[in-house]
Amino acid sequence: MKYLVTGATGGYGTYALGFLKALVPISDIAVLARTEEKAAPLKAAGFDVRLADYSDLTALEQAFTGIDRLLFVSGAPGNRQAEHQNVVDAAKSAGISYIAYTSFPQAERATSDLAADHIYTEKAIEKSGIAHTFLRNNWYFENEMPIIAAALSTGKFVYNAPTGKVGWALKREYAEVGAKALAGADFPEVLELSGKILTYAELAQALKAVSDKEFEVVAADDKTFVSHLVETGLPDFVAELFLGFQKDIEAKDLDVESKDFEKALGHSLTDTKEALKELLA
Incomplete structure (x- = not known):
């Protein structure tokens, strides 16, 4: 094979x-x-x-x-x-x-x-x-590093999806399922790989806990969200791209409840706080 x-x-x-x-x-x-x-x-x-x-x-x-x-x-x-x-x-x-x-x-x-x-x-x-x-x-925790880095450097966790929810997990966890599928695991035709569903406000609280830093959590309008990311070093077009992601999240595209992920892995997903610690290490 x-x-x-x-x-x-x-x-x-x-x-x-x-x-x-x-x-x-x-x-x-x-x-x-x-x-x-x-x-x-x-x-x-x-x-x-x-x-x-x-x-x-x-x-x-x-x-x-x-x-x-x-x-x-x-x-x-x-x-x-x-x-x-x-x-x-x-x-x-x-x-x-x-x-x-x-x-x-x-x-x-x-x-x-x-x-x-x-x-x-x-x-x-x-x-x-x-x-x-x-x-x-679903969505990699790694995708949020610009927002996370901006929060830690400026004292403001700024996002644009006030009611959106995401099934974050680490990239390596998604890749582990991909490797198992390729190697011949008996998986169905569709796997909805989604972690624990959280809001950005909940993600921000977890970040506060693991970083031991206080910062303001701001559900911002489009212009403020983009300008905040640009001020922290992102090019305009990348900041606009992240705004697009926020719109998708607010539209509930990533609000997916599923048990497929842990079942496919055969073990629990990394806890949100532990995942953030891994990213910040």
Whole structure:
């Protein structure tokens, strides 16, 4: 059996490989990277390196040769639907028998612009006839580091989703499920991977407890939220991107109650305070 992880040089992919090599022989693990330079550490670690970009169907077909099971880490927004279609087409052409795909929470019902590419990809995988698991990852605690860092440096925890709730968990925990899926765990076609549902106000209180710092918690308007992040060093376009995330959260796109995560892991998720300690260490 030959396994391949895409996005192998990114944060999620790195964590997934760490878990995967404890489940299957490293000689059976291939990784996909865009360049030899990026892949050099993986090659040195003993992984079978395949080079391809999601935009290049021919290269993907070559990279997927001999692969049985694929952990398909979603690409960056932009031309994502066409690129993801290439991955699915190449997987079918190569005879891949299973795909685990990192998708979006409650994808078929989400209103976020981010969800559209994931809905498209889920449908493409279904049409391909390849067995699959959609890993509908909620939100990484790591995604909140700009807001957290700003709170610790300025004394103000500023957010824009006053009633929104999120199922945060650590990136490594999502990646552990991805590795288990790839290695052959008996998972259903859809896993709603959501941690304990919390508001930003609750997250702020947990941060106060672990940082031993007092700061003001502010549910801000759009302009104040963006300007606060810009003042702490984020480029304008990144701050605007974070505002978009806040709008999705306020629209309840990440308010997903599910027991799938801990069931798939086979153990408890990291407690919120412990997760924050890990991020701040």
